[in-house]
Amino acid sequence: MDIQCCPNCSSESYTKSGIVNNRQRYKCKSCGYFFSVNKMGKRIDDYYVNKALQLYLEGLTYREIERILGISHVSIMNWVKKYNIKRPYNSNYHPSYKILSASELSNYFQKTNNLSGAGVLVTELGDKFMLIKWERFRD
Template sequence: MSHQCPRCHNTKIIKNGFGFARGQQRFKCKHCNYQFTTDKIERGKPMWMKLETVILYCSGMSMNSIAKLLNVSAQTILNWIRALALENYEKPEPCEAVVVELDELWHFIEFKKNKLWIWKAYDRNTNRLIDRELGNRDSETLKKLLIRLLKWDVTVYCTDDWKPYQELLSQHPDADHVITKSETIAIERNNSDNRHWFAPFHRKTKVVSKSKEMVDLTMGLFAKFRENGTINSLINQRLTLLS
């Protein structure tokens, strides 16, 4: 018999009756006693639809809107986006970064009183978002980001005049600190793109973030498919599956 067990891959299998629901021939492995059919039912939605979900999310649509469009639950949309974001979590490996712009982006979880600040590091030479830290708008949160940035061998930090920058970057004698808005244009543009491409970050919106985890994963998607890379990679995968 040419079939093999899908669990242990042993070829010593025997026929074991027929499935009740669909009448398929069942088999049983004599080695591990696993029972199976060769006519497997593909469960769940197709992969192209899951990619479509992330493409729409990365193009400014809310999860509820995507759920209505694809006729699935909002929780399902959340699960698909979370799964793909975890697979493509974007934080580049440290290397040399001559000029790094720092800035903080205001956000909130569920209610505007529940503030969340996203501290971002942007490498001007490579035009990449290289790291981020979520937390309060204080020195403790910034400190976590700067500790990781030590691995990048930064030559110049460019920031605005927010006090925590001055306090902590004065402790980094190996890097110069330039304090002026005119040298943070790139990261300000990055913040604008962030708010444009993802519904939870829109200035005036009914779409809200409900967990810190999803904010971080959304930032990962933003870095991977909008800032450091391109959404065309997702679109091409979807077209390949549909062809």
């Protein structure tokens, strides 16, 4: 199931860019063309299993992870069960998240008021980055 090159320009330089309808999508680094493998069957790349579980541990809901990664929440629930993932219950903090490009991310960190009073965590997400921000619930 390996892709050898971009179907549009034959470049061998491409990067993972999300999952669409349970199929791995790629983005060509040379021409920007999006393409996916024709058939992945039921197997989803380990990369996204790891990402989904990571986001789950950070406190995101199944539906949020589904929206971000394009993986069905049922698959995510199954992985959580399969790998016996338990996350600590914490009702005092609320995670919010943004999907940013590398330059948006660097702009974000240049504004100090973005960083006060909250913890942030950044994780790679295909050709983008995801920033998770932890804030205390305000009553």
